[in-house]
Amino acid sequence: MKNGLVFGGLALLSLSLLPAQTVELAKMEVVASPIVDDTRLDDHANRTVIVGAEQIEALNAQDIASALRRTPGVAITRYNAVGAFGGGEGGAVLIRGLGSSRPGGEVVTLVDGVPNYNAVFNHPLLDLMSVDAAAHLEVAPRASPLTAGNIFASINLAPPRAETEGASADAMLMAGSFGALSEKVSAGYKDEAINIYLTQSHRAADGHRPDSDGELNNYLLHLGWNPAAQWAVRYLLNRTDNEATDPGPEAGSGLPATRGDVYLTENWLHALTVSWNGERTSGHLKGYVNEGDGIWLRRTTSNNADSLNDYRLSGVKAREVLALAAGEFTVGADYELMAGRSVSVPPGAAPAVTFGPEEFALFSAYAGWNRTWESGDWRVTPSIGARWYDHEEFGRATGAEAGLVLRRGQQQWHVAANRAVKFPGLDVAAFSVVAIPALGQSWRALGPETLDQYELGWRGEFERDTVVELTVFRYAGRDRYVFVPPPPPPFQFLNLESFRTEGAELAVTVRPMETVSLFGAVSVLDVRPVDLPYAPELMLTGGATWRIGDSWTLNIDGSYVSEQRAASQARANGAPNFERVAAFALVNARLAWRFARGEVFVAGENLLDRDYRYRPGYPMPGVGGSIGIKVRF
Numbered sequence: 001m002k003n004g005l006v007f008g009g010l011a012l013l014s015l016s017l018l019p020a021q022t023v024e025l026a027k028m029e030v031v032a033s034p035i036v037d038d039t040r041l042d043d044h045a046n047r048t049v050i051v052g053a054e055q056i057e058a059l060n061a062q063d064i065a066s067a068l069r070r071t072p073g074v075a076i077t078r079y080n081a082v083g084a085f086g087g088g089e090g091g092a093v094l095i096r097g098l099g100s101s102r103p104g105g106e107v108v109t110l111v112d113g114v115p116n117y118n119a120v121f122n123h124p125l126l127d128l129m130s131v132d133a134a135a136h137l138e139v140a141p142r143a144s145p146l147t148a149g150n151i152f153a154s155i156n157l158a159p160p161r162a163e164t165e166g167a168s169a170d171a172m173l174m175a176g177s178f179g180a181l182s183e184k185v186s187a188g189y190k191d192e193a194i195n196i197y198l199t200q201s202h203r204a205a206d207g208h209r210p211d212s213d214g215e216l217n218n219y220l221l222h223l224g225w226n227p228a229a230q231w232a233v234r235y236l237l238n239r240t241d242n243e244a245t246d247p248g249p250e251a252g253s254g255l256p257a258t259r260g261d262v263y264l265t266e267n268w269l270h271a272l273t274v275s276w277n278g279e280r281t282s283g284h285l286k287g288y289v290n291e292g293d294g295i296w297l298r299r300t301t302s303n304n305a306d307s308l309n310d311y312r313l314s315g316v317k318a319r320e321v322l323a324l325a326a327g328e329f330t331v332g333a334d335y336e337l338m339a340g341r342s343v344s345v346p347p348g349a350a351p352a353v354t355f356g357p358e359e360f361a362l363f364s365a366y367a368g369w370n371r372t373w374e375s376g377d378w379r380v381t382p383s384i385g386a387r388w389y390d391h392e393e394f395g396r397a398t399g400a401e402a403g404l405v406l407r408r409g410q411q412q413w414h415v416a417a418n419r420a421v422k423f424p425g426l427d428v429a430a431f432s433v434v435a436i437p438a439l440g441q442s443w444r445a446l447g448p449e450t451l452d453q454y455e456l457g458w459r460g461e462f463e464r465d466t467v468v469e470l471t472v473f474r475y476a477g478r479d480r481y482v483f484v485p486p487p488p489p490p491f492q493f494l495n496l497e498s499f500r501t502e503g504a505e506l507a508v509t510v511r512p513m514e515t516v517s518l519f520g521a522v523s524v525l526d527v528r529p530v531d532l533p534y535a536p537e538l539m540l541t542g543g544a545t546w547r548i549g550d551s552w553t554l555n556i557d558g559s560y561v562s563e564q565r566a567a568s569q570a571r572a573n574g575a576p577n578f579e580r581v582a583a584f585a586l587v588n589a590r591l592a593w594r595f596a597r598g599e600v601f602v603a604g605e606n607l608l609d610r611d612y613r614y615r616p617g618y619p620m621p622g623v624g625g626s627i628g629i630k631v632r633f
């Protein structure tokens with residue numbers, strides 16, 4: 001991979017020497033990119049990938065994992081056609097090799113910038129993130145201390161708002177293979193001062209195997225009020241209620257029998273945001289409360305203990321940006337509380353074991369600076385920033401970042417380095433009670449995990465709306481917390497392990513004509529240790545959108561994923577991972593016929609009918625299809 005990184009760097013240099021081509025084209029309505037909407041680079045050299053509503057629709061995505069399955073640098077896992085089974089192999093999104101640790105996790109899921117995950121075991125539950133509650137998804141493969149704290153990477157769900165003046169509404173109904181049925185109803189109202197948006201959705205499927213059913217229910221209310229020209233107030237309510245069943249491994253796979261285990265998730269999220277945007281200052285104050293349950297029922301199916309978890313995430317986030325002649329200064333602070341309780345109910349007559357309720361508090365404050373200088377066609381923006389942490393159990397730490405952005409015409413370059421910090425969560429305390437009591441109070445001596453992240457990127461825009469992006473990165477993590485069994489005693493938690501991921505991503509979007517948009521990407525990845533799961537060496541993704549005449553639109557997407565290790569990365573020190581899944585290639589398509597107030601569409605998945613899986617013994621669906629209708633009022 002070192003040779004690959006050298007090649008990537010040389011290619012980046014070569015491409016950057018191409019002459020910038022500023023092309024004046026007639027303004028026209030063009031079709032959207034079929035895979036990702038765009039990438040955004042801020043003045044602190046932080047790059048975010050945007051997957052918009054049009055891309056989610058083009059992919060016929062039923063959940064967050066299927067919406068992100070073609071995003072460069074992103075890998076997914078799943079068991080079911082609809083629904084994510086409790087995180088891990090049953091439903092997860094991994095970014096550049098990050099996100100496989102269970103319990104705990106390096107990738108944090110957010111809704112409107114608010115943490116939204118299972119606080120007891122400190123990792124995402126994807127069903128809490130409804131794709132029907134997303135105006136767009138923001139994938140941040142690096143952790144900017146000025147953007148968010150206590151993360152290595154993140155996925156943020158930006159909630160929708162009413163987009164047209166006056167009242168509007170729409171509805172969708174879809175049915176498909178494997179007993180799939182989906183419906184969604186939305187309504188909104190917008191004027192100069194008020195924005196109201198409501199949506200309700202239900203998605204379910206019986207599944208492609210016995211006991212592979214899933215059900216997702218989502219309710220969202222988003223209220224906005226502009227009391228004055230420079231002020232805005234928003235309230236977000238999001239309710240999810242979901243169920244997914246484990247179909248269990250095939251006979252002969254060597255994995256434990258888990259068929260029929262059920263994972264139930266439900267969540268209430270409240271967030272209130274006050275924001276301001278003046279001539280010299282802008283910022284926001286956000287308060288949130290996020291309460292939910294993650295319930296794993298398995299006593300009567302796999303003869304393991306039921307795990308009953310309830311949690312509460314709450315906090316306040318404050319941010320201020322001040323624009324002065326000396327540059328732009330950013331300051332802010334976050335106060336976060338995570339609370340939870342876990343009850344383990346074993347089969348038979350053994351008594352239940354209860355952890356909690358327990359609560360951890362984390363305070364962090366951050367400050368940063370950037371300034372842009374212009375000289376001729378060039379714009380140069382250096383930046384620095386830092387975040388200070390004070391955790392009530394795990395002590396203090398500091399994360400920092402530095403970046404440089406160069407822009408000239410239709411090209412831009414960026415280089416960035418940062419140290420990200422991730423503290424243990426309630427999982428280490430809960431695990432020491434309900435899973436391995438011999439760990440005792442050793443978790444109290446833990447400190448945060450750290451990740452040094454380096455990224456170099458180039459983007460160029462050319463004729464025919466062609467956009468080319470190349471990104472090279474290297475991550476080095478250390479102090480990963482694991483439990484260490486004897487000998488020698490005692491059984492204890494320690495910050496002991498390290499890991500590394502490095503690679504490159506190349507993505508190209510082109511519109512050869514007004515009615516056709518093409519996207520292609522290649523991602524290469526090298527990891528240490530070599531058995532890091534869900535970190536394929538090679539991923540190819542692509543898609544096409546073709547508007548046929550005035551009424552028809554065809555979307556096609558495909559991917560190739562090389563052989564990869566599978567299963568979650570255990571928190572046991574030096575635990576090997578022997579599970580592998582073979583390489584696979586998938587092709588999907590969606591064809592829509594538009595009429596005055598809506599569209600009728602058909603969609604097909606795994607059109608080549610490939611046999612593939614994300615975990616040994618868990619075959620995924622063969623060829624399948626769906627048909628639906630959308631209506632606007």
